[in-house]
Amino acid sequence: MDVLECIKGRRSVRKFTDEKVSQADIEKLIDLSRFSPTWKNSQSVRYIAVTDEALKAKIADEAVMGFEGNKNIINGAPVLIVETTVDKRAGYERDGSFSTSKETHWQSFDAGICAATFCLAAHEAGLGTVIMGIYDEKKVIDILGVPEGQSVSSLIALGHPAEEPQAPKRKEVADLLTVK
Numbered sequence: 230m231d232v233l234e235c236i237k238g239r240r241s242v243r244k245f246t247d248e249k250v251s252q253a254d255i256e257k258l259i260d261l262s263r264f265s266p267t268w269k270n271s272q273s274v275r276y277i278a279v280t281d282e283a284l285k286a287k288i289a290d291e292a293v294m295g296f297e298g299n300k301n302i303i304n305g306a307p308v309l310i311v312e313t314t315v316d317k318r319a320g321y322e323r324d325g326s327f328s329t330s331k332e333t334h335w336q337s338f339d340a341g342i343c344a345a346t347f348c349l350a351a352h353e354a355g356l357g358t359v360i361m362g363i364y365d366e367k368k369v370i371d372i373l374g375v376p377e378g379q380s381v382s383s384l385i386a387l388g389h390p391a392e393e394p395q396a397p398k399r400k401e402v403a404d405l406l407t408v409k
């Protein structure tokens with residue numbers, strides 16, 4: 230698959246088959262995601278792959294703020310990737326001060342780039358993903374025992390697609406670009 234096809238063809242997939250995703254397949258996606266650019270190459274993004282059905286169900290039941298959509302996605306996905314970031318790395322100086330006036334912003338920025346790379350790599354491998362932002366961070370941390378000093382940046386459902394969604398309408402280039 231060429232890169233243009235991959236970028237344009239990737240969709241958020243919310244329904245998955247029962248087929249398992251192997252640990253080797255997950256590792257291949259992380260192997261690609263780790264080539265994402267990050268703040269001063271700080272590489273503060275981490276991934277927890279949740280495949281245990283009971284653990285996944287607990288997250289679906291207790292940690293998505295009651296949002297049925299995400300609950301169904303998580304219960305139906307063979308893997309839930311919990312993307313975390315080590316705090317106080319991206320956007321920080323060595324002495325612990327902020328590098329810019331945007332303060333903590335760069336942590337999420339790095340996580341977003343890594344999530345995009347992960348989802349594109351999954352699409353290229355024939356797998357489907359959807360990034361989920363509607364979750365209760367504290368509950369996810371408690372359920373999974375996320376190490377102290379890390380934040381949860383996104384949840385990403387991963388599996389073999391059971392649907393081929395249409396692309397939601399995109400704004401035109403002219404609506405997005407200003408040239409000065």
Ligand SMILES: Cc1cc2nc3c(=O)[nH]c(=O)nc-3n(C[C@H](O)[C@H](O)[C@H](O)COP(=O)(O)O)c2cc1C
Pocket residue numbers: 239240241242243298299359360361362363394395396397
């Ligand atoms: C930061 C972020 C948070 C999102 N949160 C959710 C979510 O909680 N639940 C969901 O079903 N989709 C979620 N999405 C998926 C978007 O709805 C989807 O990317 C968008 O509609 C465009 O569709 P496409 O990904 O198929 O191009 C999220 C996407 C992003 C980037």
